[in-house]
Amino acid sequence: MQVRETKAEGLKREIEIVVPASDLEARLQTRLYEIKDQVKLKGFRPGKVPMSHMRKSYGRSVMAEIVNQIINETPRSVIAERNERSAMQPEIQMTEDEGEAEKVLRGESDFRFTVAYETLPSFDLKETDGIKIERPVVEIGDDEVEDQVKRIAESARTYQPKDGAAENGDRVTMDFVGKVDGEAFQGGSAEDSNLVLGSGQFIPGFEDQLVGVKAGDEKTVNVKFPEDYGAAHLAGKDAEFAVTVKAVAAPDAMELDDELAKKLGLESIARLREIVRGQIESQFGQATRQKVKRQLLDQLDAEYSFELPEKLVEAEFNNIWNQVSRELEQSGKSFEDEDTTEEKARAEYRKLAERRVRLGLVLSEIGEKAGVTVSDEELQRAVIDQVRQYPGQEQQVYDYFRKTPEAIQSLRAPIYEEKVVDHLLSTVAVTDKTVSKDELMKDDEDELSSAA
Structure with a gap:
């Protein structure tokens, strides 16, 4: 096998590899001999098929396997012998001429291909004693823990239906349809949606306009999406929501205790x-x-x-x-x-x-x-x-x-x-x-x- 470097520019390398036809022939003969006992041809006992018949029947397919093996294994070993490491999978280039390829598969021509790759750069590691890290830490106080516990309690809070007008802290169950420039938009409609007034879950101004509503009310809510709203096609736009209030419920007392x-x-x-x-x-x-x-x-x-x-x-x-x-x-x-x-x-x-x-x-x-x-x-x-x-x-x-x-x-x-x-x-x-x-x-x- 002949190996010749054809490019060495910075980290880029290209090498030409030539496997002589004689080497291919030797590999072919070895492989045909290995499979001889497994081959069954009409008119011949197992293991008694002449090599000439073996080559005629299986030579081309076995040579194709040998060529694939060379392509898969040789670049890796050649690069290792050069004490180089390829940054990515090397690119293999070989003849696209069908006639030349056929000659290789028949064992009549050398197998020639090129391997293009980039090497990993070599560099000296530097001392790390000059590196200084400032680790930010937060002291977790009881207040922080208690705030989180209260949020959990709020999510588990129960509500009781009420006949009166909705106040901040009450839960409103509603259907709504939102429109921008008179057109409904994706995500702007819902049925049986629950909203706790004052929670800040909806667009600024939406919840404020629901204070005072009762079950059965229909209300038009006008708001403006924030300029930094996540959906760019809605950011800064005026919107109108047709709201139908289906129920109003008041929160039960919240106790941070074992029952919770x-x-x-x-x-x-x-x-x-x-x-x-x-x-x-x-x-x-x-x-x-x-x-x-x-x-x-x-x-x-x-x-x-x-x-x-x-x-x-x-x-x-x-x-x-x-x-x-x-x-x-x-x-x-x-x-x-x-x-x-x-x-x-x-x-x-x-x-x-x-x-x-x-x-x-x-x-x-x-x-x-x-x-x-x-x-x-x-x-x-x-x-x-x-x-x-x-x-x-x-x-x-x-x-x-x-x-x-x-x-x-x-x-x-x-x-x-x-x-x-x-x-x-x-x-x-x-x-x-x-x-x-x-x-x-x-x-x-x-x-x-x-x-x-």
Whole structure:
């Protein structure tokens, strides 16, 4: 086999591989001999078929198998021998001339093909002793817990029908039809909808206009959608709702006691408070983790600069762009609604793709040097978590992951990244800083900038 490099520009490589016809012939003879005892041809006893007949009957199909094997195995071994790592699956190019291809399958010609790929960049890892992380933490007070318990109690609150006019705190059951510019819009109509007045669940001004209504009343409610409303085609628009009040109910007294807990399937109010505190701690803990990780990745990103494989960047950009496009479509918004243009957005998301690829390579190298691995048990737990998200389809989802290596890899990557982040956090300076709940929960400017 002959190997010749035909391109070496930056990270791009192209090599030509030639497998002589004599090598192909030797492989063919070996393979035909291996299957000789399995072949059954009329007029010959098993294992007694002459090689000339074997070649005439099976030579072409066996040679096709050999060619496929060479294509599947040789590029990987050649790249490894060159002490290189391909960033993505190499591209194989071979003759499109049917006559030349037929000669190869008949063993009359050398098999010649090229392998094009980009190598992963090599870079030196830098010391992490200069990285300093400020970990934001929130002290969870009893008031925070009590507020959450009250919200839970409100959701479990019971109501009794009343004959009088609706007041704030009362629940109104109604049918309504909403229109903008005289036309009904999707999601603007409902039947037997329950609304607690003063809860702030509907468009600003809607609930205020229902104060004083009684069962059987029909009322026209005029409101204006907020300028920042999620559905762009409704944002800032005037709307008219035709409301039919079907019932008004007053709330029962709300007691934060063991009886409330028992309604929720718990033994006591103390147990409810314990669970709520744990949920708040988990919520705040996740927010803290995100901000700590963001600081770490920002500092790593500032430390490294090297050439990136173009195809890796392009693949990552396409993933991001598809996500952005889906979100815009679902919200009914455009780039203009976001005060930008598609051209500017593409440039920004291209930078984000480059950041993700660069950080992914850095974290991978750090993890490899530190001996970070993902165990089969961790992968199995990740698969189970995915399966649980599709009740009724558990077996199909499990079979999908079992049969699809790429899907398993998609689960492995984030687990590996988090373990590398944990390793790094154990080696850098981390100091705690007490912050308010609002400060902790404030969204970063661009949460997409994670390396994942």
